[in-house]
Structures are given as structure tokens and as C-alpha cells.
Amino acid sequence: MIAFSVWVSLRLGFGSVWSIMIAVSSLGQSENLVALKEIRLEHEEGAPCTAIREVSLLKNLKHANIVTLHDIIHTERSLTLVFEYLDxxxxxxxxxxxxxxxxxxxxxxxxxxxxxxxxxxxxxxxxxxxxxxxxxxxxxxxxxxxxxxxxxxxxxxxxxxxxxxxxxxxxxxxxxxxxxxxxxxxxxxxxxxxxxxxxxxxxxxxxxxxxxxxxxxxxxxxxxxxxxxxxxxxxxxxxxxxxxxxxxxxxxxxxxxxxxxxxxxxxxxxxxxxxxxxxxxxxxxxxxxxxxxxxxxxxxxxxxxxxLREIQLQKDPGHRSSVFQPPGTMQ
Incomplete structure (x- = not known):
């Protein structure tokens, strides 16, 4: 389980909430950003147990090219999914x-x-x-x-x-x-x-x-x-x-x-x-x-x-100085 501390930002959807906060791991003191997605469980969206079972499948996906689902917090009215944060x-x-x-x-x-x-x-x-x-x-x-x-x-x-x-x-x-x-x-x-x-x-x-x-x-x-x-x-x-x-x-x-x-x-x-x-x-x-x-x-x-050292991103032709450019990319 992850213990949470400082809020960073909040973005609201129509029926869900996406939040970003700093999480402090209960196993250590390192601070990491996580993204929280709250799914409100309305009656017409089906039984909460079905949603929990399906979402739980994603916790077993451990891969470098799949966003990590750290935790699932279940209440009567919502599921909150705790994901790793990407920029x-x-x-x-x-x-x-x-x-x-x-x-x-x-x-x-x-x-x-x-x-x-x-x-x-x-x-x-x-x-x-x-x-x-x-x-x-x-x-x-x-x-x-x-x-x-x-x-x-x-x-x-x-x-x-x-x-x-x-x-x-x-x-x-x-x-x-x-x-x-x-x-x-x-x-x-x-x-x-x-x-x-x-x-x-x-x-x-x-x-x-x-x-x-x-x-x-x-x-x-x-x-x-x-x-x-x-x-x-x-x-x-x-x-x-x-x-x-x-x-x-x-x-x-x-x-x-x-x-x-x-x-x-x-x-x-x-x-x-x-x-x-x-x-x-x-x-x-x-x-x-x-x-x-x-x-x-x-x-x-x-x-x-x-x-792998041979795998490197290059500068995009349309790249502007203000945009995201990963460290170590070719200039």
C-alpha cells in the first residue's frame, strides 16, 4: 500500500477524476509522482465487483511498455486506480x-x-x-x-x-x-x-x-x-x-x-x-x-x-526549443 502526501494538480472529467500527487512509499522515503484515476461506480455501469475483477487483471501486467498500476482503492461509490505518472x-x-x-x-x-x-x-x-x-x-x-x-x-x-x-x-x-x-x-x-x-x-x-x-x-x-x-x-x-x-x-x-x-x-x-x-x-x-x-x-x-546504447531518439524535424526533448537525444 502507498501512503500519500502532497497534492500537485487535479484534472476533472465528466464522471471520473484524474489527479496527480506526490506519493511517499511506506517502504521508504523516496518521493514519486503518481496519477490517480477515480472511477465513480454508477448503478448503470454494472456491478462494482465486475469492474474490480477486470481492473485487478491490470495489476499483473509488469512490462516496460505498460503503465504500472500500483494499487486499487475500493469504496462503495468509487474505485481509485493508482498509476505511475508519465509526463x-x-x-x-x-x-x-x-x-x-x-x-x-x-x-x-x-x-x-x-x-x-x-x-x-x-x-x-x-x-x-x-x-x-x-x-x-x-x-x-x-x-x-x-x-x-x-x-x-x-x-x-x-x-x-x-x-x-x-x-x-x-x-x-x-x-x-x-x-x-x-x-x-x-x-x-x-x-x-x-x-x-x-x-x-x-x-x-x-x-x-x-x-x-x-x-x-x-x-x-x-x-x-x-x-x-x-x-x-x-x-x-x-x-x-x-x-x-x-x-x-x-x-x-x-x-x-x-x-x-x-x-x-x-x-x-x-x-x-x-x-x-x-x-x-x-x-x-x-x-x-x-x-x-x-x-x-x-x-x-x-x-x-x-x-541498449544503439537505441536513441533523434531530434524531430519540427522540434521547437520549448518542447519536451528526452535527455541524451541527438541535437
């Missing part, structure tokens, strides 16, 4: 570098994302809400997955605990079209969208409604057929939209800064057929990451990729 997230990072990232940094962040996700997927835990705001980054450049959806729930939520509407931008087409039978491939589509966003500085499919989201996807990747998506012609929702028959466009024309291997990996993440969509584990071994060296694949789960 920034990928959305802020992109904003701060003028949406122009070094392609070296794109690769290192992408590897860290896949590394954390692979660890979860091996334990049959889905994230279910991947987006840049849920990828936290500390002052060393370590990227960590945060804000998991309830791990074993049988649906993808339309709202978070804080009653905030979940964005559609990173949601795969099978979920947009109403599937309830899904597994790890639902996260992999979001990984592809995030790779595109890091490489271009703009979201890949910024739709505001389900129909608009699907339309943006089909216009770029082609309207699905039985060949590209077996069984799609039997989907009533898909047929009801009556989308035009778009042909797939060349991705390289939309992500010119991504190299051939990067385009190949992006393509494999954005396949309609979930059985063919690349897994996190397979993606880690993709030739796109060859330049990071072989040692990166033998790191212990709790070791940072930056424990």
Missing part, C-alpha cells in the same frame, strides 16, 4: 514537434507500442481503445500503454467510465459493422492507424460518424469484396450503407516518408480479413525493425529499449 502522451508529443516526427523516432515508438501490446495479447488481454492519447511518454522517451478497456468485456464500449465518447478514428471496420466476435486483431487495426499518424502528422480516418468512418476507410483501402473480406456480402449493415465500389489506393502516395518495409507493415495491419491481419508478435519481427538490431528482441519484459 506526456503521443498526441501531445506530435503537437509539440509540429506533427513532424523523425522517422527514426516513429520506428522506436512503434516498436515500444507493439512490444507492450504483444505482452498483453499473449495474456489474452485486449486494449480495445488504442489512440495517441492512451500512449504515454516519459522524459526518457519510453512509451507505455495506458487506459485499457475492461479486459474481458464482450463489447467495445461507446463511452469510457468518465462518460466521454470513444473516438471512432482507430476502430476497425468489423467493429464499426457490429461484430461481437473479436480478438486481438481489433487492436492491430488501431496500431496501423497510429503508425500512419506518426509518419504523416495527421489522423488516417478522422470520421465523426460510423458511416463517415467507414466511407473514409473504403475510399482509401478500397470497398471490401468477398475476396478481401470473406463473408462481407452477408453483413446486413454493410449492405444497407450501399457504398460505392472504390478501388484501393497506393498507400505510399499518402505516407511518402515511410520506407518500403514500413508500407509493407502498414498494409499488413490494415487488412479487412482479421485472420490475415498481422499480430503484434509478428509485427515485432517485421523487416521494418531490422535497423534496430537483434538485441532488442531479447530484452527482459521489464527492461527499457533505451537500455
Amino acid at each position: 506526456s502522451d503521443l498526441k501531445q508529443y506530435l503537437d509539440n514537434c509540429g506533427n513532424l516526427m523523425s522517422m527514426n523516432n516513429v520506428k522506436i515508438f512503434m516498436f515500444q507500442l507493439l512490444r507492450g501490446l504483444s505482452y498483453c495479447h499473449k495474456r489474452k488481454i485486449l486494449h480495445r481503445d488504442l489512440k495517441p492519447q492512451n500512449l504515454l511518454i516519459n522524459d526518457k522517451g519510453e512509451l507505455k500503454l495506458a487506459d485499457f478497456g475492461l479486459a474481458r468485456a464482450k463489447s467495445v464500449p461507446t463511452k469510457t467510465y468518465s462518460n466521454e465518447v470513444v473516438t471512432l478514428w482507430y476502430r476497425p471496420p468489423e467493429v464499426l459493422l457490429g461484430t461481437t466476435e473479436y480478438s486481438t486483431p481489433i487492436d492491430m487495426w488501431g496500431v496501423g492507424c497510429i503508425l500512419f499518424e506518426m509518419a504523416t502528422g495527421r489522423p488516417m480516418f478522422p470520421g465523426s460518424t460510423v458511416k463517415e468512418e467507414l466511407h473514409l476507410v473504403f475510399r482509401l483501402l478500397g470497398t471490401p469484396t468477398e475476396e478481401s473480406w470473406p463473408g462481407i456480402s452477408n453483413n446486413d449493415e454493410f449492405r444497407s450503407y450501399m457504398f460505392p465500389q472504390y478501388r484501393p489506393q497506393q498507400l505510399i502516395n499518402h505516407v511518402p516518408r515511410l520506407d518500403t518495409e514500413g508500407i509493407d507493415m502498414l498494409t499488413a495491419l490494415l487488412l479487412y480479413d482479421t485472420r490475415a491481419r498481422n499480430s503484434a508478435e509478428a509485427s515485432l519481427r517485421h523487416p521494418y525493425f531490422l535497423s534496430l538490431g537483434e538485441d532488442i528482441h531479447s530484452l527482459a519484459d521489464t527492461s527499457s529499449v533505451f537500455s
